[in-house]
Amino acid sequence: MNQYSNEHARSYYAASANGMAPYPTLAADLEADVCVIGGGFTGVNTAIELAQRGLSVILLEGRRIGWGASGRNGGQLIRGIGHDVSGFARHVGEEGVRYLERAGVESVALVGNRIREHGIDCDLRWGFCELANTKAQFAAFKAEQQGLAESGYAHETRLVGPEQIRQQVVNSGVYAGGLVDMGSGHLHPLNLVLGEALLAQSLGVQIFEQSPVLELIHGSTVQVRCAGGTVRAGSLVLACNAHLEELEPKLSGKVLPAGSYIIATEPLAPDVAAQLIPQNLALCDQKVGLDYYRLSADRRLLFGGACHYSGRDPADIEAYMRPHMIKVFPQLANVRIDYQWGGKIGISANRFPQVGRLSQHPNVFYAQGYSGHGLNVTHWCAKLLGEAIHVGHSQGFDVFSAVPHMTFPGGPMLRSPLLALGMFWYRLRELLG
Template identity: 45%
Template sequence: MLKFTNQTHVPSYYAASANDVRHHAPLAGHVRADVCVVGGGFTGLSTALNLAARGYSVALIEASKLGWGASGRNGGQLIGGYSCDIDTFAQYMPPEDVRRIWDMGLESVDIVRKQIEKHRIDCDLTFGYLSAANKPRHADALQAWRDEAASRFGYRGYRYVEAAQLRDYVDSQRYVGGLYHEDSGHLHPLNYALGLARAASEAGVAIYEDTCALSMRKTAAGHEVQCGNGQVEARYVVLACNAWLGRLAPAVARKIMPVATYVIATEPLGEARSRALMPANAAICDCNHALEYFRLSHDGRLLWGGRASSSTRVPASLGESMRRDMLRTFPQLADVKIDYAWGGLIDATMNRAPHFGRVEPQVYFAQGFSGHGVNITALAGKLIAEAIDAQAARFDLFGKIQHRDFPGGMLLRKPMLALAMTWHAMQDAL
């Protein structure tokens, strides 16, 4: 596990507009709990909150600040379902289990909504999401998926938007159609994470920031997680580290690839201009392999994301390069300044399906959200709590999915990913 002690949140629009600045002291000494959760992002916080609701004592340790990783930096898009195609699951389970997986993909958004409502989390939750077709073949695929969702699962929450009606959603000439999803949307991710943390703390979860997990070992009572200035002894451990898993569970870490993605935030556009730009206030993502995604913030800024990269280094002139990307879609924003530019790492699996499982019987993990982390982390937290509470059937469904190691080891993984991204970019261009 890499050390990130005393890190602050990266400079971003989210950090600048965070609405909870409370600090949790680092761990000092020996602590006992029913469950030790390692990681203070969406997955860890959701797991801790669900376990506390079931009566478990929980100690949560975070190497830096709560929401420091992808949970506090992402594009804020709350997208129902999974990053992979539904038939990815069909390779490993019968149709009735695929249906259960489908239902849980929709449930994941409902979990987020209910958490926000129950705990009164102020995070600008807004519903409405548009998958925008860059090319006719994308439009055909979106319409085919709408029809398949209706015929296969009886779901009618998708509505196809013809090119002539796209101006009701986005003032751009780049798209030829779109699929609107009423059950997806967007939110302020860092404030959502901080709200989960407040709710967990109020429920009795002991939270320790600036506390890096260095190693784990078995004990008579279960497991001991060794940190810099103390230990947590617990019957169960939950590894909720995602791209930062490191050496705590090497066999699990080999199943994911950390992928960098970036976001910029414009200056406030004003009510009239922002509403003219995106009248429905829906989150939008295009259909390219090297996708771009964008939405409006609560205060009328355009948040624009993309530029996925295999490098963990922030590119030079990030704000200006992403501004050029933004202007290809919105040339009318040529006079608008960029106030913030930042990046972070998401964790992707080879098949883009989420990876849930156990390192050993009492050590759980969830990772590989592959760009759908806002919703699937909420599902992961609920399923892990169910499994620890002897209701593991839903959690174990995801264990049927076979996940391959990324080839080449640590030395070759990034160059191979860079080649794959170049290939996908060529496909998009052609």
């Protein structure tokens, strides 16, 4: 199965999309204040932020809106930037750390508000549970809950011990407890980005699909050349994440494309679904090669994980992922799998999103490397890009860009094998306790 044709992957999301009428292909020379390359969450929401500030925007997508990770991911809208941000205090200071902690919470609210204010139909449901695989992880959840309370976190959280977790959260015998967070949740990511693209278009953004960029000519006016025409703009946004590749090789080298995979079952009977995940929460465990899963609006189990750093996708995603699902839910041994798909997420070496502008071309901005926390953080980074481009300065942009962008060791040829070897070592340690 070809996951990387010019059309959407044959996923559950594509099959249940609210409408995927194509946008035109660029077929003329055009001008705008800003050109955005990339039609995922980062690009579409940056276009929204800029258009709301009165700038003219052209968005170019090489394939389809939501073709990449934005339209393929697990749909988990979870607080946090994706890393213990206290470790970046030497770069951003204590006030910067507090800002990053707030951003991890406020970014979720930003997504929820956009959905509500603009009536985007994407099956948003609140509720998420972090699952502990060990007693030590469950003990750490207690400290996490206390920290949330001390920070003034406005949403309900509750610890669920090993005695209650099967009845209250997930009907599986593999977990040592969990931390429920009602301020996080889950949704249909492709329908979200498709709805946001319609919002961007309604604000005057010109969107072009099937318009891969062939060449960038830098200067005070950036020229973005496609097969059918050239866009000239005062500023450029690179929102390509794991698919930037040779368009900007030095920046692309800061992000490792890693594979993640999902299977979707047949629709489960209402009583089976209710027994499986009683409160319809999104769930994610703490393993190195984590499992993440949830129920869809039509009661399918969407089960994902098995992050691959080797650069090679499994030949049969269902055969690869089903044993992971059965280990958690042996009661689903005979369930039919209706959909299987995968995609590339952008991993940064320090697991922190990379936001900034090119030093040699200060009118070229970028955001990438969300490392699995893209659903909320893309929207926040789009807000920062909109602020920085509009007025030339943004406190949040400055905080994010102050964190160094680390380069993976080994260069383009060896970075994936070296990281895969390192992850194998951590998984071996995990198995050996």
